[in-house]
Amino acid sequence: ETGVTQSPTHLIKTRGQQVTLRCSSQSGHNTVSWYQQALGQGPQFIFQYYREEENGRGNFPPRFSGLQFPNYSSELNVNALELDDSALYLCASSPRQGLNTEAFFGQGTRLTVV
Amino acid sequence: QKEVEQDPGPLSVPEGAIVSLNCTYSNSAFQYFMWYRQYSRKGPELLMYTYSSGNKEDGRFTAQVDKSSKYISLFIRDSQPSDSATYLCAMSEITGGGNKLTFGTGTQLKVEL
Numbered sequence: 001e002t003g004v005t006q007s008p009t010h011l012i013k014t015r016g017q018q019v020t021l022r023c024s025s026q027s028g029h030n031t032v033s034w035y036q037q038a039l040g041q042g043p044q045f046i047f048q049y050y051r052e053e054e055n056g057r058g059n060f061p062p063r064f065s066g067l068q069f070p071n072y073s074s075e076l077n078v079n080a081l082e083l084d085d086s087a088l089y090l091c092a093s094s095p096r097q098g099l100n101t102e103a104f105f106g107q108g109t110r111l112t113v114v
Numbered sequence: 115q116k117e118v119e120q121d122p123g124p125l126s127v128p129e130g131a132i133v134s135l136n137c138t139y140s141n142s143a144f145q146y147f148m149w150y151r152q153y154s155r156k157g158p159e160l161l162m163y164t165y166s167s168g169n170k171e172d173g174r175f176t177a178q179v180d181k182s183s184k185y186i187s188l189f190i191r192d193s194q195p196s197d198s199a200t201y202l203c204a205m206s207e208i209t210g211g212g213n214k215l216t217f218g219t220g221t222q223l224k225v226e227l
Contacts, residue, residue, distance in 0.1 A: 004157075033214065040122070042202050042217030043158065056214060090157055092215075103215060105150075105157035 003027060004093050004106035012112045013081050021076040021109045023091030031055075031094040032074040033103065034066060038087045049074055078111075086113045117141045120203055120218025129227055133190040137203035137218045140184065144205040144216070147179050149188045152200045152220065161201075162188070193225045 003026035013019050025032050031050045035043035045058035049068035063079040072093070078085055088110050092103040120137045127133055135149075146165055150158035162177045164170045170177045176189040186205075190197055200220040 006157075035215075040219070042118075042120070042204075042219045043215070045214035045216070048214065058214060102160075102163075103148075104160065107157045110155075 004091060004104050006089075006091050006106035006109050008109060009107065010110045010112075012114060015081055015083060015113055017081050018077065018079045019081060019111060021078075021089050021091075021111070023074045023076070023093075023106060025072045025074065025091075025093030026095075026104055029093035029095050029104075030072050032068055032072065033092045033094070034074070034076045035090040035092065035105075036060070036085075036087045037090055037108070043090055046076070081113045083113050086111060115140060117216050118203065118205060118218045121221055122219050124222040124224060126224045126226060127193055129193060129195060129225055131193050131225070133193050133197070133223060133225075135188040135190075135201050135203075135221050135223070137186050138184055139186075139205055139216075141205070141207070141216070142184070143207040146206040147177070147186050148204040148206070148215070149175075149177055150202040150204060150217075152202060154199075158202055193223075195225050195227060198224045 005024045007022045033048040034046040037043040046060050047057040048055050052068045065077045067075045088108040090108045091106045094103045118139045148163040149161045152158045164177050167179050167181045174191045178187040200222045202220045203218040204215040
């Protein structure tokens, strides 16, 4: 177990709806990254948060947004859901910014958009 | 062309075999190299990471990096059925912030009795 917990584990949403996914980082970790993993693909970087500020973003549209809270937990919000947003969403926490050799992943949230 | 290429497999080997998993990359700025194992319906689990060219060993696992060829490998000795999983290579640049991991597509491994 990595100590990174995500909720919910599974979610079904309708196209056009909005969704919020949550992540509790491992104790002592102040950096949280979010990834999208489509079926049969490797995880794709969405963005990273460090000390409550977005600190790097991948090639995802603005309808993907996030927050990090003072306790370093994090949320991923996706607006105007599309069918292609169906994927496993992974949260990874790291003990310090900029050093991904110790990035630990949660179990993921499997989102299905119908 | 993808920054990281990885043969998706599937790769099927008998128990006890030596397994070789490989990735190539095109971005010379990649400095950290990692291998993750992902069981079905689970999050990736960090197996090994390395920074420099050469070999790094941890139990039955050996990670190898050749920066001149932009090629990394993971060797698994005495493979076990419990090693059956998808293996993801991942790479990272050294930047001032916002480091991201760039993953391969993953290689699906099945170790059979």
